[in-house]
Amino acid sequence: MSDDIKLTRRGVLLGSTAIAATAGLGARPAEAELKEYPPGQAFTGVIGRTFDVSQPAWPAPTRAREGAANVLFIVLDDTGFGQLGCFGSPIHTPNLDALAADGLRYSNMHTTALCSPSRSCFLTGRNHHSNGMACITEGSEGFPGANGQIPFENGFLSEILQENGYNSYALGKWHLTPAEQTSAAGPYNRWPLGRGFERYFGFLGGDTHQYYPELVRDNSQTEPDKTPEEGYHLTPDLVAKARSMIADSKQVAPNKPFFMYFAPGAMHAPHHVPKEWADKYKGQFDDGWDAYREKVFAKQKEIGIIPENTVLSRHDPDVQDWQKLSADERRLFARMMEVFAGFLEHTDHYIGELIAFLKDMGEYENTLIMVVSDNGASAEGGPNGSVNEGKFFNNVPDDLQQNLAAIDDLGGPKYFNHYAFGWTHAGNTPFRRWKRETYRGGVSDPFIIAWPKGIKARGEIRSQYCHGIDMVPTVLDALDLEPPAQIRGVTQSPIQGFSLKSSFDDADAPSLHITQYFEMFGHRSLYHDGWRAVCPWPGTSFTESGLTFGAPISYDKLTELDAKGWELYNLKEDFSETKNLAETERERLIAMIGMWYVEAGKYNVLPIDSRGTARFADERPQIAANRKKYIYYPGTQVVPGSAAPYLVNVAHSISVEANVPNGGAEGVLLSMGGVDGGFSFYVQEGKLVYGYNYVADQRFTVRSDAAIPEGDHIFSFEFTPTGKADIAKGRGVPANIKLFVDGKQVGSGDLPVTIPISLGLAAGVCVGADSGSPTMDTAYTAPYPFTGTVKKALVDVTGEAVEDMAAKMKVYLSRQ
Template sequence: MSTTKTALAFIAALLLATSVRAQQKSADDSSPDLLRGFKGKIELDVRDSQPDWKPFMPPKAPEGAPNILFILYDDTGQAAWSPYGGRLSMPTLDSLAADGLIYTNWHTTSLCSPTRSTLQTGRTHWMNGYANISEGAEGFPGYSTRFPKEVTTISEVLQANGYATLWLGKDHNVPEVDVAPGGYRGEWPLQKGWDRFYGFLGGETNQWYPDLVKDNDFIDQPYMPEDGYHLSKDLADQAIEMLRNKNASNPSKPFFMWFNPGANHAPHQAPKEWIAKYKGKFDDGYDAYREWVTKRMKEKGIIPENTVNTAVNPLPKDEANPLDYVRPWDSLNDQEKQLFNRMAEVWAAYSSYTDYEIGRVIDYLKETGQYENTLIIYAADNGTSGEGSPNGSVNENKFFNSFPDSLEDNMKYIDKLGSPDTYEHFPTGWAAAFSAPYKFFKRYSEYEGGTADPLVISWPKGIKARGELRHQYHHSTDIVPTLLEITGLKMPEFNHGVKQYPLYGVSMAYTFDAKPNDPTHKKVQIYEMFGTRGIWKDGWHAASVHVPMGNKSHFDSDKWELYNMEEDRSQSNNLADKYPEKLKELKDLWMQQAKENNVLPLDDRFPVTIAGLPRPSEEPPHDTYKYYPDTEPVSESVAVNVRGRSYKILANVEITDKTEGVIFAMGSRFGGHSLFIKDNKLYYVYNFLGIKPEQVFESDVTLKPGKYTVGMEFEKTGQGEHSEFLGETKLYIDDKVVASGKMRTQPGKFTLSGEGLCVGYDSGDAVSTLYKAPGKFTGGKIQGVAVSVKGEPYLNLEQEAKRLMLKW
């Protein structure tokens, strides 16, 4: 036999053997199955072979599987929205409620990142690594802010089973250190089962100047506020575009869209024409609103007739966190009432405007025949936010820097509230009002004010009931099991190479056909946030009395309360003394559940403390950082940290007679600093929490064409009354001091959004009013910028530049 014939015979025999092995592979054969799933026929000649496309086709969703649209607001208690009796007009939500079900007893974790993690996995937030927000990561299993391999997201399941997965808006489940251009992408949406993402990764963003990511890249916003931009409008536009593009090529493919607007989280920002719609609507004040809305909620059947409207301050003033205290309405002066009412008007407009934009997405579904078989979930992630402090704020970042607001300063902005000039948050009084009739608000996990949230579900094809209430007790962990049941899919037992944690939640699908007061299928739910603790079991609720972020730290001596939630919806009647055995049972159950769910250790420290904790990153910390022009913004979480330190900024620049623009910028008008050239002069501005006037250092000489080393130096000398850092600043051109003076710096972060460190421009909202964003550096050249936090005073500037490896 010739060599050629021998080779052909060998190949044919090998193919036959491979085909047989593919069909008859023994259980103990560990060799790879090269033809797994292939049912065709393979011969030497393709003309004699039979193709089988099935193994190579994308997965197909189950026949008749519904579309899923999940709309998730931020920071909104039950007492806000119109379907629940609130004063905020929500026509889109009203229409969905009339077409479906209103849930009166649905709960969340009391904080955004944790709740959002449960909505993705069906496990408790500690099992997801989200004991608190992504900015609060700590080196414990429950606090890592990284989903462990043992959890699979609902988007992964749906994507693997033929769904288009589309995410718009807020994420807040990416570790802070990963929100960076060159950072680890493993926790970003596209790595968690999402086909598309358009939104922001952090906990909040400026609604006029958002920090946008499209899929895996940071992008600039498509147009500016002066041209009509607002994030809520942009998200609705992008949602419709995503659906339109999907339908153009795959109209029969169902979608899972998660629509997460910035509303109603700070900053509270809305178009002025929408704010005008609410003028005077809250003039009765938050104490009166609380009484008014409780009555309305009873009339609508949201809460039982016997529900007591609890005290606006559940704890004595000397025992409460002073930042969470509610000032009685009658104690306010006329200016304060005017300011606080205006803040409520802005927040209401923010919510209603966003609801209008969401309505455009719903209209598109109706116009394209997709509405009837779309399961629409419309909910909020925790109680209304009290992070505006008792006095409200025109810059919410003051709260996270433990810096008080001044009525005099805030009144200057009363006509600008909601505009790009403010980063507003209303006072705690409105947080309590919009979380009525319950105790407290966001962050308090032991009481309904932090955890009882609105939830409306509409699915015309799958739910027969229209406009009915459902009183069954449920939680955010129950959404994933519900979606699995209605799609006929299962959470994998093994994924990511490991066995998966069991689901904690239970399906709510039975409620679609239930009667309003049928028994719940839920048996137990544990709560904890910033040291506040609670547990619900079979209608009973035990709550620890603890002040979050109050440096109490005596968890073992916390007093526990007991409530019968079937009879006392607002937790007004403490039965701890009457039923001590029941209380002990629930306390023991809490500890058991805590150990099973990675809840410990407890942490109740202040935000500025937790946010400032040292955390490992891919890049170890340095005392000198070098940056170069025109890279994407470097997130504050991984950029040089100048908080509470002496520091210096140096840059090598080449100047012409036409040079203008930003050399270095970090932060925004609500807190940040910037080094720039304007009118042939060098400027350094430190914008302390947006408080006017800006701290401006202007060179006393003009720059002529040539090459320079320019920079500034801050030498810390002490601390002020509110933990701000005080010191002396000098501005340099080569070796000459061209400006100097006293300066104060923030103890906490410039922003919770993603506005980062930039060289050669200023992303988003400009740090200083002396230039307009992006303030791009033109007419010259920036070789590089170095920032040193080593604490050493300046040497000769030429030597300093060489030491920092900046030399021409």
């Protein structure tokens, strides 16, 4: 195409001379070149009295360096050190294995032992307490190191790279916005688009139903484009959206690099995967978790991912002896692991599709790829596994018979399933313990780096000590970029991690990361120059301590722990922390305890809060002032539970103004929950129904005595506690339910037990339908929209009886 031919925005080819002549401006000299100047500096062109004696100049657009590499973070969830094929597992992960063969595996990578805290490290290069992320966002507290609000002075990699000419995309799990700020009221400045990502598709919370995900596109809620019956699953949808985002930009600006943060919900519960993937593993885990550990341990030594002198950590006291289990227990637990393995292979398959897409586009060779898990394998399924992970968050024990009854449906949309302690322990081979604890089983994770154009080494193992805070400085070093002094006018704090670039092509490069503290729910440890001091809480195991997760640490107890509770390990000789040297290396241990407190002071670690799930119930600041009455409307975004009224263990009533057309109506008037637990207020077979799902363990319904009338009416229910809660034992208040039409009682019934702490991580107020997975899954299929017209709903926590406030309610609803 000749120099004087231009393509207009409407796609019409015109000669520049013809354009100028048509405009009566004359032709610009052929030798004239587009002139640019740095934005914010003085105009460098010439401004004359007329165009023909003037010379234009343009503020230069932000462009990345020529040939700058793409960056892709693949963040797995709850994936242990011994669960990827390339780290010794029998689970098939051929695509991640291929990345490892094309790059490097790091055997000494560490995280924080929990998801939100680790992810904040991956994206900022600062420690989790520096990011205000002592816990997941739902467990935030009013202290600088725990408030859940990542400071803007801790810039995200997305913000840095965007200012250097990159496109930036985030997909999948986010879990970095304060839970109380994830509603449509915002603020949005800590959502993905507020932290440097230009596009986002995924879910904001900690987990989601893989068949009925709570999806957000950019800054708005959206729905899956298919149903589970039509083959929907979140992981392939995320990959399809990832490919689309990359292609959208590359077809316009092939030379513009991208940063993609790809974080599928896998391998977090629920372990959801189509049955054929789980069936690939039939019988492969029948010999149990101890056999798995032995096989993986041997393989890890064979491939060199652990030192030859490593000792396999002990059988955990909290894990049953496989040989002593009943035949039914072994059958159930083996199937749970088959489902998990199928889920992981399914995830690997779709990651492979994303990598293949990069290859097809010619982008793979110059893409710096980092694969990491956010913590060790998860023990949230309890000793017997669970058909509903929500039980863990509500202290509800699992029931073996209930789990056995669900065995054929595990992995499908009906359950929110999670495997048993034994597979958690096995998944972290060769280490002890698991997620939420700072033994190596909780904090040591698989880590892969591949960059064919930038790393000469192939298929090698690196043993340098590293932590999640090292990912950002490694990327910046690899791209030859300096950390910015400011981002959007905010002065930046120092990055706290260390670059791994020196180890890319030098297996013997010294570790730059010498000291690293750990703290999670009161479980503390410190790494320093090849040694690790660990202070376990609530102890070395639940069985040995006699305590459970969430046991509080008092000031006096912390003093006692500092005097007697620390252990010491020489990792140069004892990779898996099996030989406690606290007695023989007492001086070293005392020095390291002191060093832990120095690091704690430096990074805002204190105060220690070990309360576990009890933190979720604490009150947090809301955008709106506290009130006792809430008005909600149909056709709006679901109000997340963190921004909704707290309806657990308290008296409340809900009233919905609706029109029932001639011939009647059915469907949900208002719901709050999902298949894992919650309540739904709906109309079915002409009758008003209140349905309660107690953590998928029991379901209760209360129905009106007669059919509801046609026309405009106010439909209400009243929830009145009739006893006390026993939160420690997973039992919320028993309650009486009364149903009303226009303030007149039409039915009543009792709930023997209710949810004690949380209706679910994703539970939100939905008016006129049941969005996501069905709360009353035994009664209807979601979203079961109301076929009449819902006008608005009132949630009242004043405790005032519906019968007494019927007239006031009409007035209140009419004024909103």
